[in-house]
Amino acid sequence: MKVDTNPMQRAHGAPRCTAKSKRTGLPCNNPAVRGWMVCRMHGAGVGHGSGKANPAYKHGMRSREAEDSRRAVNELTRMARALKQLTGSIG
């Protein structure tokens, strides 16, 4: 089987790093890591984890789960209050 296309075409067509040089101001243009806008030299694959892995994590009371459950409890309380007021006005 003969392959007409250059096997490197896919590699050359890969998205390029968007980082810009501090010295020259020119773009890096290395191939970007899959799922990232930058190459391996410009920070792809690093960064903070989420939740407890994040260095800014303090006590978890502001975590997404905690906020969601707090929001749900508040909504239930609001509904209970409204129901109480409604039933109180009827009889």
Ligand SMILES: [Zn+2]
């Ligand atoms: Zn780069």
